[in-house]
Amino acid sequence: MSTPIVVEQLTKRFGKFEAVKDVSFTAPGGAITALLGPSGSGKSTVLRMIAGLETPNDGHIRMGDVELTAKSVQERRVGFVFQHFALFRHMTVADNVAFGLAVRKQPKDVKNQRVEELLELVQLAPFAKRYPDQLSGGQRQRVALARALAPRPDVLLLDEPFGALDAKVRQDLRHWLDGLHRELGVTSLLVTHDQEEALELANQIVVMHEGRVEQVGSPAEIYDDPATPFVAGFVGSANVLHGEVRDGHVHLGSVRVAGAAHLADGAPATAFVRPHDVRVRQKGGQANERDGDFTATIERIASLGWLARLTLRLADGHTLVAHVPQEELDGAKEGDTVTLDLRNPKAFLREVHGADPDEVDADAEIDVPPSDRATAGTA
Amino acid sequence: MTLRGAAIVYLGAMVALPVAAVITKGFGDGLEGLRSALNVPGAVAAIRLTLITSTLAAIISAVMGTMLAYALVRYQFPGRRTLSAVVDLPLAIPTLVTGVMLVALYGPNSMIGGFLDDLGIQVIFTPIAIMLALLVVTLPLVVRSVQPVLQELDTSEEEAAATLGANAWTTFYRIVLPAIRPAIVGGTLLTFARCLGEFGSVVLVAGNVPNKTLTAPVFIFQLANQFRPIEAAAVATVLFALSFVLVLVTGRLLRRKEES
Amino acid sequence: MSAYPQTAEPAHTTDLPGTGRRRLVRAGIVTLCFLYVGVLLLLPLIGIVWTALEAGLDKIVETFQRPDVQHAFFLTAVITAITLVVTTFFGVITAWVLVRQRFPGKSLLNALVDLPFALSPVTVGLACAILFGLGGWLYEFFDARGIKILFAVPSMVLVTIFICIPFTIREVVPVLQEIGKDEEDAARTLGASILQTWRKVTMPNIRWGLLYGVALTTARSIGEIGAVLIVSGLIKGKTETATLFIFTAIEERQTTEAYIVAITLAAVSIVLLVTIEAARRRIEGRKVRT
Numbered sequence: 001m002s003t004p005i006v007v008e009q010l011t012k013r014f015g016k017f018e019a020v021k022d023v024s025f026t027a028p029g030g031a032i033t034a035l036l037g038p039s040g041s042g043k044s045t046v047l048r049m050i051a052g053l054e055t056p057n058d059g060h061i062r063m064g065d066v067e068l069t070a071k072s073v074q075e076r077r078v079g080f081v082f083q084h085f086a087l088f089r090h091m092t093v094a095d096n097v098a099f100g101l102a103v104r105k106q107p108k109d110v111k112n113q114r115v116e117e118l119l120e121l122v123q124l125a126p127f128a129k130r131y132p133d134q135l136s137g138g139q140r141q142r143v144a145l146a147r148a149l150a151p152r153p154d155v156l157l158l159d160e161p162f163g164a165l166d167a168k169v170r171q172d173l174r175h176w177l178d179g180l181h182r183e184l185g186v187t188s189l190l191v192t193h194d195q196e197e198a199l200e201l202a203n204q205i206v207v208m209h210e211g212r213v214e215q216v217g218s219p220a221e222i223y224d225d226p227a228t229p230f231v232a233g234f235v236g237s238a239n240v241l242h243g244e245v246r247d248g249h250v251h252l253g254s255v256r257v258a259g260a261a262h263l264a265d266g267a268p269a270t271a272f273v274r275p276h277d278v279r280v281r282q283k284g285g286q287a288n289e290r291d292g293d294f295t296a297t298i299e300r301i302a303s304l305g306w307l308a309r310l311t312l313r314l315a316d317g318h319t320l321v322a323h324v325p326q327e328e329l330d331g332a333k334e335g336d337t338v339t340l341d342l343r344n345p346k347a348f349l350r351e352v353h354g355a356d357p358d359e360v361d362a363d364a365e366i367d368v369p370p371s372d373r374a375t376a377g378t379a
Numbered sequence: 380m381t382l383r384g385a386a387i388v389y390l391g392a393m394v395a396l397p398v399a400a401v402i403t404k405g406f407g408d409g410l411e412g413l414r415s416a417l418n419v420p421g422a423v424a425a426i427r428l429t430l431i432t433s434t435l436a437a438i439i440s441a442v443m444g445t446m447l448a449y450a451l452v453r454y455q456f457p458g459r460r461t462l463s464a465v466v467d468l469p470l471a472i473p474t475l476v477t478g479v480m481l482v483a484l485y486g487p488n489s490m491i492g493g494f495l496d497d498l499g500i501q502v503i504f505t506p507i508a509i510m511l512a513l514l515v516v517t518l519p520l521v522v523r524s525v526q527p528v529l530q531e532l533d534t535s536e537e538e539a540a541a542t543l544g545a546n547a548w549t550t551f552y553r554i555v556l557p558a559i560r561p562a563i564v565g566g567t568l569l570t571f572a573r574c575l576g577e578f579g580s581v582v583l584v585a586g587n588v589p590n591k592t593l594t595a596p597v598f599i600f601q602l603a604n605q606f607r608p609i610e611a612a613a614v615a616t617v618l619f620a621l622s623f624v625l626v627l628v629t630g631r632l633l634r635r636k637e638e639s
Numbered sequence: 640m641s642a643y644p645q646t647a648e649p650a651h652t653t654d655l656p657g658t659g660r661r662r663l664v665r666a667g668i669v670t671l672c673f674l675y676v677g678v679l680l681l682l683p684l685i686g687i688v689w690t691a692l693e694a695g696l697d698k699i700v701e702t703f704q705r706p707d708v709q710h711a712f713f714l715t716a717v718i719t720a721i722t723l724v725v726t727t728f729f730g731v732i733t734a735w736v737l738v739r740q741r742f743p744g745k746s747l748l749n750a751l752v753d754l755p756f757a758l759s760p761v762t763v764g765l766a767c768a769i770l771f772g773l774g775g776w777l778y779e780f781f782d783a784r785g786i787k788i789l790f791a792v793p794s795m796v797l798v799t800i801f802i803c804i805p806f807t808i809r810e811v812v813p814v815l816q817e818i819g820k821d822e823e824d825a826a827r828t829l830g831a832s833i834l835q836t837w838r839k840v841t842m843p844n845i846r847w848g849l850l851y852g853v854a855l856t857t858a859r860s861i862g863e864i865g866a867v868l869i870v871s872g873l874i875k876g877k878t879e880t881a882t883l884f885i886f887t888a889i890e891e892r893q894t895t896e897a898y899i900v901a902i903t904l905a906a907v908s909i910v911l912l913v914t915i916e917a918a919r920r921r922i923e924g925r926k927v928r929t
Contacts, residue, residue: 051542052541052542053538053541053542072661073538073541073542074541074542074544074545074546076542077544078542079542080538080539080542082535082538082539084533084535086533086535086536086538086539087536087539088536088539088540088553088554089536089558090557090558099540099543099545100543100544103540103543103544103545103549104544144539147539147543148542148543151543151544382732382735382736382740383736383740383742385729385732385733385736386729386732386733386736386737386748387748389729389732389733390733390748390751390752390804391751393797393800393801393804394751394752394754394755394801394804395751395754396770397763397766397767397770397801398754398758398766400766400769400770400775400776401762401765401766401769404769443672443675446668446671446672447672447675447676449668450668450669450672454665454668454669456669458673462672462673462676463916464912464913464916465676465680465681466676467912467915467916467919468680468908468909468912469680470855470858470912470915471854471858471908471909471911471912471915472858472862472904472905472908473858473861473862473863473864473882473901473904473905473908474862474864475862475864475882475885475886475901476687476862476882476885476901476904476905476908477683479687479885479889479897479898479901480683480684480686480687480901480905481683482889483683483686483687483690483898484682484683484686484687489686489690490686491682491686511679514679515679515680515683518676518679518680527923547661547664569756572756572757573756575759576757576758576759576760576761576762577759578759578760578761578864578865579760579862579864579865579882582864582886583886583889595759596759596760596761596762596865597761599759599761599762599765600761600764600865600868600869603761603764603765603768603869604869608765608768608769608772611765612765612769615759615761615762615765618759618762619757619758619759619762622757622758622759623754623757625757627750627753627757630749630750630753
């Protein structure tokens with residue numbers, strides 16, 4: 001069950017369109033690896049190539065020591081869970097789950113026992129004789145999971161498994177899958193566009209964009225240490241500041257952001273600062289000209305439960321968004337002048353021709369960084 | 380006159396009236412008349428021949444039609460579009476011309492006909508010719524019934540079956556077939572009903588020997604030509620009853636499918 | 640939606656990395672399909688074309704110059720034209736009534752539409768002979784006025800109409816169902832009269848389904864034999880259609896002439912087929928879009 005998946009230089013073209021470009025990574029055995037990226041990033045195609053549902057134009061796929069690339073779907077022993085469940089609609093739940101065993105001509109008692117075992121595992125034992133159209137979306141996906149796991153695959157592949165479900169059901173199933181994985185320990189590869197899902201579930205994340213791998217790392221690494229502007233902008237929300245490099249800082253009007261030591265002077269650069277890294281202090285106290293200290297006016301305070309979202313306007317007109325715990329607000333009001341301190345900025349060379357990541361807008365979802373998960377309560 | 384009224388008059392006058400005429404004539408002397416009319420020598424044999432050839436043709440057409448539909452939808456191959464167009468040809472070609480073509484090909488003076496004759500195999504003027512004619516004429520029916528359903532099928536169920544280890548045949552048999560079964564059945568019933576009444580292609584190639592190669596429709600024609608309308612109507616009513624039930628069932632099947 | 644471009648037809652080829660066996664099976668199935676269609680259709684087509692060409696161009700021209708042949712084509716054209724007009728006009732109305740209106744007895748009406756498919760054409764001819772022949776329900780009415788129905792062109796038109804009734808209706812109904820009432824309702828709320836709605840909204844929407852039905856009707860009408868054989872009386876130069884000409888020519892052993900006329904009809908059918916295919920593709924394209 002602890003078979004790692006190794007993908008090397010995988011390439012796939014549909015006609016003239018290059019969906020997957022030279023993708024390589026290793027999914028460690030026994031862990032959940034997430035393929036995270038927006039629509040069209042090629043992540044589903046990579047998954048389907050690993051399953052054998054698409055043929056790569058170039059590259060290799062290995063499961064443990066076994067070279068998979070020439071093997072047919074049937075021979076690969078992968079469990080695959082589809083976004084829209086793909087349950088066999090004219091078979092009962094029990095027959096669906098038993099299918100992989102029936103195909104391998106397992107004796108009836110072995111089949112029945114395994115089906116029972118799995119239905120218990122996914123907590124759907126009373127539904128054995130029902131048909132898929134009598135089940136809710138969440139139940140169907142659990143059946144799909146049981147069905148995929150029944151033949152004891154070496155690897156579990158999930159293609160946006162919760163994409164077709166309601167938000168609450170999605171949350172519930174996410175926790176449930178987490179627990180299931182801890183219990184079973186099957187190497188799993190999860191494709192998703194939901195970064196919250198990836199950050200919560202995965203042991204390792206492969207961020208993909210336009211067919212390429214942007215970064216491979218743990219959730220903390222991806223979040224705190226984005227390797228490319230895309231990752232910085234895609235994972236978690238961020239303030240995006242475009243400026244010029246001088247003296248190891250990104251300069252943007254009155255704003256001076258550290259973290260550009262690795263970039264050449266004069267180069268155009270983009271700095272990313274997470275809203276919760278924008279530290280706000282009441283004005284009055286030493287207005288130090290320390291790194292990163294500068295003043296701003298609170299334009300708007302939005303109260304979001306335990307968090308307050310502050311929209312801050314700088315002297316030269318730029319806007320920053322800060323997330324501050326309510327208790328630290330200290331009576332600050334709209335219109336107040338405050339001092340800002342930008343922590344943990346990440347700076348990248350700006351690609352002049354590439355699409356700039358959008359500035360964070362006032363309606364961006366509040367992201368819950370991994371370290372804060374414990375205090376988030378019911379999200 | 381309302382639209383509805385126009386429709387009712389249209390169908391009532393053009394369809395219901397003629398059908399009523401035939402049934403009334405066939406049952407003119409009551410059930411007794413029907414039975415005695417069926418005692419016309421050759422009637423039972425003709426109906427039996429029609430039933431047998433129609434059943435066989437329907438079964439063959441069902442299998443080949445499904446295969447054709449599957450190949451046209453799921454496979455890529457050179458000539459696919461041409462094949463698809465050719466399949467529709469019988470929808471356009473007059474049935475009589477089909478009969479003429481078969482005579483030209485298998486008739487006693489033709490290339491293949493003469494060749495087969497030397498081998499001792501006779502095609503024309505045998506039930507085989509009837510089957511051939513029926514198969515040609517009904518070629519598109521099952522194909523066009525199954526094709527749209529196959530096209531609409533979400534392949535993820537089949538992909539799931541493949542990931543679970545099912546080979547191509549198992550996947551087809553256990554996943555695809557149940558989904559297209561209603562379409563196959565509908566197309567087959569349509570084929571059968573069509574075969575029951577087929578005249579134009581059969582009349583030239585069958586030979587029309589009573590008790591041997593005389594089908595019911597040709598028999599009815601002969602009776603009508605001999606100014607024996609009551610007997611003709613009797614046989615026609617029996618034939619009609621058979622296909623009427625069939626077409627009704629098919630129609631209801633199809634409409635239920637559309638509603639679901 | 641997906642960022643992937645439209646791949647070429649067909650929509651669902653799963654080209655999985657396969658074993659050689661899978662490819663072999665596929666090749667086998669495709670070959671079988673070609674063989675089946677080839678033997679049933681292409682071979683006979685070739686056969687008849689060859690036989691007719693064997694006759695030589697002169698014979699072909701001579702045949703087309705014969706007055707009875709010309710009359711036969713003419714009569715076929717006339718009957719087809721009348722059938723087209725009647726079945727299209729009433730067919731569209733009936734289809735609209737069936738789809739958009741609800742009333743008791745609708746399913747009976749629906750069944751009546753399918754009924755012509757259940758009848759052998761000879762039965763249709765028989766019905767006409769019974770209705771309009773001596774002793775028939777409608778005999779008196781027309782005989783008293785000196786109108787000849789049976790053994791004259793009117794009966795041939797009537798039976799052809801009967802047989803062609805389902806085509807237009809069955810092709811327009813699903814298209815109407817698919818399009819739904821919304822556009823028509825919108826037009827009405829914007830002040831369009833029923834006629835205007837029909838002309839500007841309904842008709843453009845059902846264009847391709849209608850064309851498909853019209854093409855099928857034309858083909859069927861040209862090819863009609865069983866029913867007209869019974870009601871026409873086979874009066875040469877008066878009630879002989881192209882198909883009837885072929886029938887009698889074969890009986891009278893004028894096989895070459897029969898073949899030549901048959902091929903002409905086949906050629907016309909092929910042209911119709913092209914229309915059918917084009918219409919079918921448009922209908923399916925519409926389905927993908929909505």
